[in-house]
Amino acid sequence: MAKFLLLAFRNVFRNRRRTIMTLIMVGGGVTGLLLAGGYFAFMTRGLREDTINAGLGHLQIFTADHFKRDEVRVLDSGIENWRQVAATVSSAPHVRGVAPRIEFYGMASNGTKAAGFMGSAVDPTAEKGLGFRSRGLTGRDLDAKPGGEVEAIIGTGLAKSMNVKVGDGLTLLAMTSDGALNGVDVEIVGIVNSGISELDARYLRITLPAAQRLLQSDRVTNLVVGLDSTRNTDLVYTELIPRLRGLSQEMTLKKWIDLATYYKQVNTLFNSIFLFMGVIVFFMVLMSSVNTLLMAMLERTREIGTMLAMGTPRIWIVALFMLEATLLGVMGAIVGVVGGNFLGVILNSAGLHMPPPPGYSVPIAFKVLHVPAIMAGSSILVIFSLALSSIFPAIRASRLQIAEALAHV
């Protein structure tokens, strides 16, 4: 077996120029996949952390009813004793904090005009403690002042529709949990531009006490859990499930990935592009390698005939060609992984930036992550492609008529 491997290895370098060209092609394919995959990984990682830190958190706790039915009255499927739930969750390892939220709807009026809004009530102290931040904010974020005037942040579209600016006032009207109409006056302290115009046209955020006073309820819609690291999400999820079982209300725990619709769409898009690139590289390697290996087979026709004449089983010839192609694939993959990582380091150190995406005001850094899974996947792809490309030449070589092969010039 060792001699057979040695023969295959030496055959690979028999025509050095052709081998180098093949290695450049295969290595180039792997390098391309590594750079594209590394950039996509950087983008999706950035989007993931941005999504989580924009307020999604790593985990969210709802009552089980929240997903089973629509609310008949405001917050009737909300969490009653949310402070107890928060305390239960906060004591788990890796949990940085818990932030209560209320999601509600209502009307905003400036005295002459009214518009519907989608409200989100938060605890500013808890939100800041988890590192959540508003993107594209003009003015300032909510402050946790006890009493005093109620503060609000609204979307740019809503501000434009209501013709208000930072420092102006609005009256918020909403149904209470008892079914009555209630209202509170708020001062606009910030206007936010999320980059999603549909959201900005309806967006409003106030403090939790203000929302509870408006809705006349002590309940919250959900609890947002922040962790010390995203990679601990599954671990904490598993830890929290039994803890939540012992509570008076049946609870549902959701991971961030289950709630991050936009992230999933972007991730699916990147994965599709990467898959498409992988398919292109696969067929590029496959087609060019078939040609290369066929040429190698033709050049060695007499040698193959000699080996067959000496009683070499035909399957050995197939195995030899496939082994040579696989070795070529392994070497090409090594060249590609080394080249891709080297180029990645150079690009990362060049300090390149991409234009700011929607909702961002500053250019984002161009980085290529070194992802072992992409290195392994790309390597396996080209090795498999080369092994596959060798099947036809290998079978053709093994089926040579010995007498004709020996007479081959």
Add this chain to the structure above:
Amino acid sequence: MDDLVTVEAVSRQFPLDHNYVRALDNVNLRIAAGEFLAIAGPSGSGKSTLLNLIGCIDKPTTGRILIEGTDTSTLSPSRLTALRRVKIGFVFQTFNLIPVFTAAENVEFPLLVQGFSSQERRTRVAAALESVGLSPRANHRPDLLSGGERQRVAVARAIVHRPALVLADEPTANLDTHNATQLIDLMHDLNRTLGLTFLFSTHDQRLLEHTDRIVRLTDGQIVSDTHTAESLNPNVLNPQVFNPQDSNQGASHGQVLAARL
């Protein structure tokens, strides 16, 4: 002596355009074990075709060939491959060595295919190379060997597994007189000392002069089958030309191999 090879009414036709060319026509031949036999004839007379058929790398159109009493036409492809592997050694006009292997590795290849242990392979390769006087060149690749040396490596490769029959197709055609003479003497020596049967095609008069039996082919038919006496003269052997420094000087190279294998 028992018949090693029996060729019975063998014909071989090849398609050419819309017609057939008859390369061999009703050939009958018996070869006994231990013979040193030449098939002679002009180009196109069917020498190589007959060798290919006896070597089981081609099939007759009609007739049959028996090797050690086994009818090769009844064997499956895998049995034929196994028969070639064990019973037959090949020497080609153009040497046909594996260029990426050293001389020793080329000689080792048939043993590798037959599944010999590494220890056994080492011993046999060393003995085979010594028998052809190429021990010092064992680790050289074919491109660093002369034509004569390459053909001696090919002979070592053909005999290393002690086949019943060694087939050599025009073995001296690409060699100068000096190397051709060396090769002829070597093959004859191996024939006598090891009892190996040599069957070769040639129109090289130098080779025919040292041959025990000459079968002449013309237009695919045997026109004569003669035994010569002069080639049996042991004085034609000249062992020291292979390796004058060999410590086994005095014993023929074939005797060295016979002692080792």
